[in-house]
Amino acid sequence: MGLFKREPLPDTITQSLDLIPGERVLAFGTDPLGRYVIATTQGLHLQRRPPAYSRLDWSSIRHASFDSMALRLDVDEPSSEGTVSATALKVPLLDHGDLPQVVRDRIMASIALQQHVALRGRLGVTVAARRQPGSDDLQWGVTYDNGLDATDPELAADAADALTQVRAESGLT
Numbered sequence: 291m292g293l294f295k296r297e298p299l300p301d302t303i304t305q306s307l308d309l310i311p312g313e314r315v316l317a318f319g320t321d322p323l324g325r326y327v328i329a330t331t332q333g334l335h336l337q338r339r340p341p342a343y344s345r346l347d348w349s350s351i352r353h354a355s356f357d358s359m360a361l362r363l364d365v366d367e368p369s370s371e372g373t374v375s376a377t378a379l380k381v382p383l384l385d386h387g388d389l390p391q392v393v394r395d396r397i398m399a400s401i402a403l404q405q406h407v408a409l410r411g412r413l414g415v416t417v418a419a420r421r422q423p424g425s426d427d428l429q430w431g432v433t434y435d436n437g438l439d440a441t442d443p444e445l446a447a448d449a450a451d452a453l454t455q456v457r458a459e460s461g462l463t
Contacts, residue, residue, distance in 0.1 A: 299328065307335055307343050310424065316396075319361075319386035327361070327381055329392045332423040334363075336381065348400040349420035349429055352376055356390035359383065366431075376433075402428055403460050407452040413438050415449045417456040430457060 299318050303326050310332060318328040328335040333345040352364040361381040383389070400421045408414040415432040422429055432449045434440045440449075 299326065303328070306341070308345065312424070317387055317389045317392040319383045319389040321382050322384045327383065327386075327389060329389055329396065331396075334393060334396075347423050348396045349422055351393075351397050351400075352433070354390075354393050354397055356383075356386075356393075361386075361390060361393065402462060403456075405456050407456065409445065409448045409452065410438060415452055417453050419457075419460065419462055428462060 299315055304315065307328065307330075309330065313330050313332045316329045316331060318326050320326055325337045325340065326335075328343070330345075333347040334351065335343045335345050338344050346363070346365055350366045352366060354364075355362045359382060361383055363379040363381065364376045365379055367377040400423075401418060402421055403419040404416060405418075406414060406416050413435045415434055415438075417430070417432050419428040419430050421427075430453060432453050434445075434449070438445060440446065
């Protein structure tokens with residue numbers, strides 16, 4: 291056993307996760323309260339409502355950054371109206387191992403295409419196609435640049451046109 295070898299994730303924690311067939315644990319860390327933050331092949335498992343763990347699929351995490359104290363995530367959260375908005379999550383970490391690098395790698399691997407389209411001067415939308423965990427399906431969407439009003443019907447129509455055009459030109463199905 292090497293000097294920096296970590297202990298494995300306890301079986302009781304692994305058994306409490308709602309893993310899908312073939313899903314494997316890749317890395318984990320702990321928060322200051324001793325709760326585990328677990329990266330798997332399918333997503334990031336958090337105890338958002340202890341004692342249960344919930345999975346954030348890699349395709350739902352727009353961005354992640356890490357400093358020595360916390361993992362910061364921008365996550366797509368569906369609303370009851372059927373729209374999607376980004377929610378910022380801060381996950382404090384006491385012990386992180388290689389969790390930050392695995393999170394970054396998995397998010398990047400979920401992106402099949404990402405392209406910015408200017409709509410109002412330099413401001414516009416980013417069109418993205420994200421791979422769905424355990425599937426060949428892609429989830430397409432747009433993210434508005436800061437400073438644009440996503441509720442503006444004309445802008446929304448332009449964003450929909452941009453999505454259609456990028457999708458058609460991409461050759462991705």
